[in-house]
Amino acid sequence: MHKVDHPSADPPNSPTQGQFVDPDPAGGVEGTVAPAAFLNSLANELANVIESRGLTLDKNDDTQLLQALGLAGTIPLTNGFANLFINPSFEIAQRWGNFLVAPVTIDQSTGDLYVPDRWFCSPGTTTGEAELELENLPAGHTTPPQPETSYLEWNQTVAGGTQPYFEQRIEEGAREHTGRTFTIVGWARATSGSPVLSLKSRIDFGGGGSADDEQTHTGSYTLTTSWQKVTWTVAINSAAGKTIGGSNFLAMQFLFSSGMTFTAELASFACYPGAAEQPWAKRNEALERTLCERYYQSSRGGVENQGAGLSANGAVYAGHASSDLHLWGLQQHFRTVMRATPNVEWYETTSGTAGEVRWDGVSKTVAQYRSVSSHSTGYPQVDPSAEAGAELEAHWTADAEL
Numbered sequence: 001m002h003k004v005d006h007p008s009a010d011p012p013n014s015p016t017q018g019q020f021v022d023p024d025p026a027g028g029v030e031g032t033v034a035p036a037a038f039l040n041s042l043a044n045e046l047a048n049v050i051e052s053r054g055l056t057l058d059k060n061d062d063t064q065l066l067q068a069l070g071l072a073g074t075i076p077l078t079n080g081f082a083n084l085f086i087n088p089s090f091e092i093a094q095r096w097g098n099f100l101v102a103p104v105t106i107d108q109s110t111g112d113l114y115v116p117d118r119w120f121c122s123p124g125t126t127t128g129e130a131e132l133e134l135e136n137l138p139a140g141h142t143t144p145p146q147p148e149t150s151y152l153e154w155n156q157t158v159a160g161g162t163q164p165y166f167e168q169r170i171e172e173g174a175r176e177h178t179g180r181t182f183t184i185v186g187w188a189r190a191t192s193g194s195p196v197l198s199l200k201s202r203i204d205f206g207g208g209g210s211a212d213d214e215q216t217h218t219g220s221y222t223l224t225t226s227w228q229k230v231t232w233t234v235a236i237n238s239a240a241g242k243t244i245g246g247s248n249f250l251a252m253q254f255l256f257s258s259g260m261t262f263t264a265e266l267a268s269f270a271c272y273p274g275a276a277e278q279p280w281a282k283r284n285e286a287l288e289r290t291l292c293e294r295y296y297q298s299s300r301g302g303v304e305n306q307g308a309g310l311s312a313n314g315a316v317y318a319g320h321a322s323s324d325l326h327l328w329g330l331q332q333h334f335r336t337v338m339r340a341t342p343n344v345e346w347y348e349t350t351s352g353t354a355g356e357v358r359w360d361g362v363s364k365t366v367a368q369y370r371s372v373s374s375h376s377t378g379y380p381q382v383d384p385s386a387e388a389g390a391e392l393e394a395h396w397t398a399d400a401e402l
Contacts (some may be wrong), residue, residue: 002038006038046065050065052273081283082272082281083270083281084272084273085252085270086292086295087117088268089150089267090134091288092116093134094117094300095114095397099132099134104133105130106121106130106131106132107128108126108129114401116132117295118292119166120166120168122160123158123160124163124165126161127160132154133153134152135153135265144227147282148268148280148282151187151267152267155263156195163257164256165253165254165255165256166254166266167251167252167253169204169249169250169401170250171402172249173248173249173251174203174205174206174209174244175248178250179239181234181236182233182271182273183233183271183272183278184231184233184270185230185270186267186269187228187267187268187269189227190223190262190264191264194222196222197230197254198217198220198254198255199216200215200217201215201251202214203239203248203249203250204249205245206247207247209242210242213237213242215234219231219232233275236250249402293334293335294338295339296342296398296399296400297334297338297342297398298396299316315393315394315395316396318391319391326381327381327392329379330396331371331377337375338375338398339374340374341400342372342374344377344396346366347397357394359391365382365383366381367383
């Protein structure tokens with residue numbers, strides 16, 4: 001790109017070099033001529049931005065640049081970043097403290113779960129069982145690419161009757177990302193078995209919206225003991241004629257082979273708008289955690305397992321000076337404003353029992369959940385046996401996943 005360089009513009013030795021000049025007939029100034037080369041350069045620069053995001057130029061749509069920049073309609077926090085996947089290195093796992101040091105098991109008793117934040121994981125029905133754990137890459141590795149430091153190990157210990165999978169749901173996907181092309185990239189290998197990795201996408205049109213639109217995309221990879229790059233270029237169906245409701249999303253679902261056991265290792269997964277792969281880069285950990293906290297937060301912050309017997313680490317403490325059953329003092333403001341009003345749960349700090357708080361060393365059942373919002377946990381109301389002068393403590397979780 002360049003500034004206007006026609007002789008009628010401000011001259012090269014001027015402080016305003018390359019600026020347009022208004023006509024001044026009285027002063028004998030005709031004004032700056034806009035050369036074709038300048039106008040073509042300007043148009044090409046803008047068109048390149050739009051087309052790089054997978055959009056087709058449309059002279060009847062004056063919002064395409066806004067769409068390409070992620071500034072049209074509702075703005076998910078990932079807009080402005082090349083990789084639309086949040087937690088693409090699988091490193092943040094707020095629900096599972098020991099995910100960083102020991103496996104997390106998912107099976108039919110636990111159901112399908114978020115293990116790394118933003119990654120919904122299924123071991124396959126009706127018999128599947130898998131152990132998931134974060135592992136460190138060796139120093140000086142070249143694949144996966146630097147600056148990656150870790151990978152997700154998926155150990156399928158019991159074969160699933162259907163395909164085990166992991167998926168990420170991209171917020172406002174039905175509104176913002178339909179009718180577009182994406183490049184999906186990741187790194188994978190298998191240290192036991194030879195599972196095949198494939199890709200589906202699913203448009204969920206949200207509450208009150210049209211039926212889901214699922215696509216199976218061309219390309220599958222038989223995993224070997226060597227790291228390999230897995231890539232797909234996918235064209236997502238248009239949402240023309242569809243009804244889009246709230247909490248809509250576009251899911252990218254990565255599927256393993258069914259009916260077999262295996263151990264797979266996964267790293268550096270990315271979803272880039274457009275038909276071209278972009279260089280791998282990592283957002284800093286604080287920013288990545290903030291993106292995750294838009295969907296899930298807890299008082300524990302990933303230091304202890306979901307559902308386990310808890311310590312008081314990170315618990316909310318408050319005094320309660322009256323016999324009021326509304327425990328105002330436990331209310332907490334979220335570290336990050338959440339995507340929507342979350343489902344909040346309170347936990348007794350010793351047993352880890354959901355739906356209870358600790359009151360002067362005694363468990364109290366939460367009867368109602370009051371004043372929950374996207375900004376705050378609200379506060380619990382306990383069953384009627386309150387006493388004045390109580391010391392309160394509790395853990396909490398807030399879930400606003402899609």
